[in-house]
Amino acid sequence: MNKIATIKDIAKHLGISIATVSRALGNSQSIKPETREKVLLAAKELNYEPNPIALSLKANKSKTIGVIVPQIANAFFGNTIEGIEEVVWKKGYHIMICQSYESLEREIANTELLSSRRIDGLIISTSLESTSFTHLQKLIDKNIPLTMFDRIADGINGHKVVVDNYEGAYNATTHLINSGNKNIYCFTFDDFISNTHERLHGYKKALEDNGLPFLEDHVFFTNGDLEPIQQKLEALFAQKQKPDAIFMSTDNISASIIIALKKLNISVPNDVAIAGFSNNDLDQCLQPALTTVTQPCFEMGKQAASVLINTIENKEEDITYQNIVLRTTLHVRESSQRK
Amino acid sequence: MNKIATIKDIAKHLGISIATVSRALGNSQSIKPETREKVLLAAKELNYEPNPIALSLKANKSKTIGVIVPQIANAFFGNTIEGIEEVVWKKGYHIMICQSYESLEREIANTELLSSRRIDGLIISTSLESTSFTHLQKLIDKNIPLTMFDRIADGINGHKVVVDNYEGAYNATTHLINSGNKNIYCFTFDDFISNTHERLHGYKKALEDNGLPFLEDHVFFTNGDLEPIQQKLEALFAQKQKPDAIFMSTDNISASIIIALKKLNISVPNDVAIAGFSNNDLDQCLQPALTTVTQPCFEMGKQAASVLINTIENKEEDITYQNIVLRTTLHVRESSQRK
DNA sequence: TTGTAAGCGTTATCAT
């Protein structure tokens, strides 16, 4: 059993003071080169590793950034976290990841836990249940800086990193229209969460700009669960006036729609054209007829972490919160032209 | 700006000693109930939150468990981490997640970083490059307990949580044989990594038990990248003696094979039957002809965390390392019967 | 029942 040495051990070993050891190990000028040499050597010999916990206590900084996402196993968030990590490790920080599982209650619990763990900052994508944000406000009151990404809280002071959801939805819908579709449905989550709100807006505007009517009953609100989506599709395709196309507002919804269409034996794009937000590699590969709007998750994570760490390290200055908007990419894999 | 109070603040506020506050806040018996009341009240008023960093320094425990996996965004590891988290948070610990990206170098760097961060234990699934495990041995020498899961290092002292890879492979291969297939290929990673080693073994044994020959050239070693897999398949199906079926040894390989077959216009199960390891929901849904061996990721994570925390909290006793083997599930979605 | 003080590992402010 190899106990990790402390500066105290080194001091004792060398018969000098701990202060001198500390200076030798740090960047201090006021240290005789030879002493430094000696200390460095002893440190290596004794297996010294600085104790970050002691440093944290001293500096009142944890060098830890909290991350709260709905679910890691979701590819979108998984990839974003990779981006966060890339930046964070490089800057000597580490991350503590929590999952809200789309529950506001757990999100609040996580926020409090992270705060009590003395994180230096928080990166969050709020849960679908989160309509009130007092837990985030509390954090800000404690002077813990914040980056929100993807799903953001408008009234809250913090960095905001999002993609241009409006544009993505607009482009996808426009693509469907240009492919000759007129009777276009929208499957989305709701009109309150920041990102789906914008996407619904993009869908509407694309219709309008192309002289197509926006019909309330063409918007179906869903959390992405397969069952209700399948039922809704079944009902829609039982009508005499069937959908030409569907704009899918989220990852989950896209996945469920693809599966449901398969189960219902509705062929894409022969029976219906589909386009929408999706970051899942597999359905890109398996569905050549699917046009997807993909988000730069990795880049998003990098930006989110980058602005946050900047703020953390320059706390003395006035904080100016960044509003970063990234572009989505429209992947057209095969014409969705109706026959 | 709401500074978080310390016990010192409370003591000053109440005009009593720090020690008394500490006792009131803890489980000490030797404290007058009224004093405790007073302290608790003041703590609430002043916004007191215990500082885990100070506690760590005192107790020489970080209440932190390190987790190293190849990649979070991979559904298998994402789900496992969810299981780990479930247990860990409940026990008052938290996790620090690192990714090796299948690189031994990064795995070593991560191990050292986590160790210097004073983790209380490590949960790891080693990278595909990891054939030497001195970095893990170093950890054990530092008395940091270890759980390995999925991909394990045989010679290393630590808990091991795996699925019955042999059985899973045996069942999948047997299923292919029972469906009337004789000329069965195996696509696998290698014969050294613990899990794929066992899977190859299961494949062989199933052939043997059914009186089929094992042919070296029927085993294709691949890291799961699409390109080489597609080329190999193209070559195989250009032969006069085409494959009847393919046993796929890993998640990635399964995904790439499905995509490649699609691109090559080889139909499943008409042209070829396939079965293998896969934990991706999507391909389960999209490929009714695919028979999959799924692993209980979530359960695996729970077990991994559970045995580790037990060891951490009972360090005084002799450590007995657990060897936990979970069962896989064979999902047969449609007969892979050859026509 | 309460207070005093040492200690966890480190840095920083004094002196020397």
Next chain:
DNA sequence: ATGATAACGCTTACAA
């Protein structure tokens, strides 16, 4: 250039 000491927040003998 170096040493002694206080401080970070907390727990815990030891004294009172």
